[in-house]
Amino acid sequence: MDSIRHEKGKNMYDTLSLVSLLKTKKISHQELLAECMKSIGAQNEQLNALVHYDQTAYVAQLQQTDWQNLPFAGLPIPLKILGHVKKGWSASASSILFKDEKASMTSHFVHRLETLGFIPFGQTNAPEFGFKNVTDPQLYGVSKNPWHTAYSPGGSSGGAAAAVASGMFSIATASDGGGSIRIPASFSGLIGLKPSRGVMPVGPGDYRSWQGASVSFAMTRSMRDTETLFYLLRDKENQSPYQAPWAEWQHHQAAPHKKRKIGFFIDSPIGNRVSEDAKRVMKRTIDLLVQQGHEVEEVSYPIDGKALMQAYYRMNGADTAAMFESIEQQMGRPLTMKDMELMTWGIYQSGKRMRASQYVASLHVWDQAAVSMEAFFQDYDVLLSPSATTTAPKLATDLQSDAIREQLHAIQTLPFSQTEEVVYNMFEKSLHLTPYTQLANLTGQPAISLPMGVAENGLPLGVQLQSAKGREDLLFQLGYELENEGAFQFLHPTKQLEVTRS
Numbered sequence: 001m002d003s004i005r006h007e008k009g010k011n012m013y014d015t016l017s018l019v020s021l022l023k024t025k026k027i028s029h030q031e032l033l034a035e036c037m038k039s040i041g042a043q044n045e046q047l048n049a050l051v052h053y054d055q056t057a058y059v060a061q062l063q064q065t066d067w068q069n070l071p072f073a074g075l076p077i078p079l080k081i082l083g084h085v086k087k088g089w090s091a092s093a094s095s096i097l098f099k100d101e102k103a104s105m106t107s108h109f110v111h112r113l114e115t116l117g118f119i120p121f122g123q124t125n126a127p128e129f130g131f132k133n134v135t136d137p138q139l140y141g142v143s144k145n146p147w148h149t150a151y152s153p154g155g156s157s158g159g160a161a162a163a164v165a166s167g168m169f170s171i172a173t174a175s176d177g178g179g180s181i182r183i184p185a186s187f188s189g190l191i192g193l194k195p196s197r198g199v200m201p202v203g204p205g206d207y208r209s210w211q212g213a214s215v216s217f218a219m220t221r222s223m224r225d226t227e228t229l230f231y232l233l234r235d236k237e238n239q240s241p242y243q244a245p246w247a248e249w250q251h252h253q254a255a256p257h258k259k260r261k262i263g264f265f266i267d268s269p270i271g272n273r274v275s276e277d278a279k280r281v282m283k284r285t286i287d288l289l290v291q292q293g294h295e296v297e298e299v300s301y302p303i304d305g306k307a308l309m310q311a312y313y314r315m316n317g318a319d320t321a322a323m324f325e326s327i328e329q330q331m332g333r334p335l336t337m338k339d340m341e342l343m344t345w346g347i348y349q350s351g352k353r354m355r356a357s358q359y360v361a362s363l364h365v366w367d368q369a370a371v372s373m374e375a376f377f378q379d380y381d382v383l384l385s386p387s388a389t390t391t392a393p394k395l396a397t398d399l400q401s402d403a404i405r406e407q408l409h410a411i412q413t414l415p416f417s418q419t420e421e422v423v424y425n426m427f428e429k430s431l432h433l434t435p436y437t438q439l440a441n442l443t444g445q446p447a448i449s450l451p452m453g454v455a456e457n458g459l460p461l462g463v464q465l466q467s468a469k470g471r472e473d474l475l476f477q478l479g480y481e482l483e484n485e486g487a488f489q490f491l492h493p494t495k496q497l498e499v500t501r502s
Contacts, residue, residue, distance in 0.1 A: 014222035015075060015170040015229075022073045029062055029074055036076060036121075039168045046149060049162035051081055051140045052090055053122030061119050070117025071232055077118040077218075078163055078172045079110060081140075082126040082156065083209070084216065086110050089120075094128045094137035097327075097339045108201040108237070109216045113173070116232050124172055125159030128341045130214075131316070133183045133434050134393065135159055138341055142395055145188060147459050147491050151392040154184030157219060161188035164219045165491050171225060177214030178312065179437025182449035184219065186387035186434075186462030189451045189491050191220045191479070194437075196469045197444030198242035199234040211315055211363065212242045213441040221490060223479045226448075230472060242444070245470040256477065262289060262296045263376070264384035269305025269439070272432040275390040281453030281461045282386055285482070289384075292481050296384070302376050303369050303439060309431065311365035312438050313423050317351030318359045324348050337409070343400075346408040346426055350419035358416070370443040377445075377468035382478060387449040387462035388434045399429045440466050448475045451488045460489055 021027045037055060044050050058076055067074030085091050085103035092098045110120065125143045127135050135143040135158025143158045145151040146166035153162040157174035161184035164172050174181045176194040185192025197212045217233070220226045236243065266282050268274055286296050324335055337345045376383065393399070407414075407422045414422065440447035446469070449462035467474045482488065 013170060015072070015220070015225045016222070018075055018170055019071070019073045022075070023068065029067075033058065033076070036168065039166070043146070043166050043168060046144060047146060047153075047162045047166055048141055048143045049124055049153075049159045049166065049168065050078060050122045051125050051159065053078070055121070058119055058121045065117070065119060067117055067119075070115075071228075072117035074117055074119050075171075076121035076169065077113065078122045078124045078160065078169055079120050080126055080157055080160055080173050080175055081123040082130050083107070083175050083206075083214075084110050084173045086120050090123060092139060093130075094126050094139050095340065095344075096128075096139050097335075099139055105204060108203050109173075109233075112201045112233055112235065121169075124157070124163055126156045127158070128344055129320070130156035130175070130177060130180060131343055131347065132156060133179065133430050134399070135184075136395075144395065145392055145459070147189060147392075150396075151394055151459060152187065154187035154392060156180040157184050160219045161185065161190055164221060165189055170221060171229075172219050173216065174219045175214055175216045176437075176441065177210045178441050179434050180214075181217060181219065182387050182437045182447060182462070182464060183434050185449040185451070186460065186464075187392035188219075189454075189460030189462075189489055191223065191226050191451065191488075192449040192462070193217050193220070193226050193230065193472070193475070194440055194447050195230060195234070195472060196244055196446045198240065198244040199470075201233065201235050202237060202240050202242075207240050208242075210319055210441075211366075212444065213312075213315065215441075223476060223483045226479070227476045257293070257481070258477070260294045260381040260474065260478065261379070262294055262382045262384050262478075263299035263380040264296060265299055265301050266386060267301065268389055268432070268435045269301050269303070270309065270431065270435045271305075272389065272435070274386065275455070277391065277453070277455035277457075277461055278386040278389055281455075282384075282463060285384065285452050285463045285487075288482060288485055288487055289478070292485075294478075299376075299380070299383075302372050305435065307365060308369055308442060309435075309438065310420070310424065311362035312442060313347075313350075313420070313427070314354060314359060314362035315366075317347050317354055317423065319351070320344070320347045321351030321354070342405060342408050343426060346411050346419070346423055349411045350416065350423050353414075353416035353419055355416070366442045369439065370445075373439070373443045373445060374468060377471075381467065381471075381474055383466040385436045385464050385466075387436060387464040389436075390433060391455045391457060391459035391461055393433060400426060436464055445469050446472045446475060448479060450479055450482060451490060452482065454489050460491070
């Protein structure tokens with residue numbers, strides 16, 4: 001019996017390793033599928049990472065695909081239930097309102113994945129409409145963290161993170177509108193890249209997802225998977241209102257080992273406590289970067305963190321109100337609190353009460369933040385921070401309160417100024433966990449979370465690197481250097497997919 005296994009401590013079975021095995025016929029798709037189904041059968045009932053999967057559909061599409069000549073060779077990839085739609089598959093957005101909705105078309109992002117040789121396999125769990133940094137939709141239930149099932153894998157790409165961290169898949173699609181790739185990457189011990197605004201495929205139909213703040217990519221386990229997927233996926237779409245800066249198309253690879261100037265900060269942008277674990281992981285990262293020859297110095301956070309978050313929540317409210325008003329027209333009836341989760345209802349009602357001038361003013365805050373950050377990157381190559389103030393919260397953690405829930409039930413009766421306060425308070429506890437990630441979404445700059453440590457409680461913690469628009473190459477350079485030092489902390493690196501042949 002010939003077994004193909006991981007070398008201890010090495011992340012051998014990343015996506016590109018599996019592609020190589022498939023193309024050289026050292027394993028077959030049938031064998032890979034059997035191992036995948038075995039892993040799903042052993043783990044998914046507990047983790048609730050996948051909400052749908054269909055191996056028959058995978059096999060049917062595989063038989064119609066010239067996978068041998070495609071970069072990803074027919075490898076299975078689960079799609080995030082939110083936004084990454086495939087014609088005929090569920091388009092629920094984890095919402096009870098759309099629990100029976102089927103996609104009438106395939107998104108450009110998913111289509112691009114298919115042209116590269118990925119074959120969609122199932123859909124991963126996400127919170128309703130992606131508003132949370134944990135994954136617990138009423139429609140599908142709670143997703144759990146493979147590191148410890150009493151904790152959350154994060155959100156909104158929590159199901160994707162659980163599917164990859166557990167070893168069910170080597171990669172899964174994800175999206176990030178305020179940290180929804182980087183947060184679960186930090187909480188689940190993965191690599192999570194949020195690309196620059198305007199470089200990933202968007203549409204059809206939705207070209208301004210959260211006013212360009214939301215960007216699609218994937219959860220990964222190696223820098224080469226991250227970099228390869230990025231350069232194969234990136235695309236210019238003339239119909240998109242957001243276009244990447246020309247620098248993005250010039251920089252294919254940063255000069256290896258070139259000395260970089262890195263600014264770092266540790267304190268929370270909104271002033272809450274940062275755990276000693278997060279500080280310790282940051283110190284370890286800084287020490288490694290200094291050893292690599294980089295210039296690393298402490299800087300002040302360059303933005304008013306609370307004002308930025310207020311502007312972010314205004315966008316959430318306005319976009320949500322527009323979405324639901326369109327749905328009301330299609331359904332021919334007004335929506336009620338019973339049609340959605342209470343958090344979603346609060347965001348919707350606040351958005352309905354916002355004046356157009358207040359919304360435009362919030363976008364000006366975004367623009368000024370982008371100007372400030374581009375000025376920062378004239379002096380520094382990269383900005384380093386924690387990805388989160390602490391590790392993943394327990395599933396039992398109440399991230400709101402009875403008082404806030406009472407206010408949400410009565411939010412229809414409040415003026416806009418008070419609804420804003422309710423929404424901010426509604427998010428406050430969860431924002432205290434993850435205050436670092438939203439900046440890159442609003443400024444359009446790329447950011448990546450790297451799995452750089454494990455806390456005293458045995459859960460992972462990431463650090464975040466951010467660079468100027470179009471300079472993903474700098475993030476890749478530093479990511480490779482840290483990866484080559486053996487600094488990344490994955491769950492059970494010797495227990496990922498094992499393919500056994502008789």
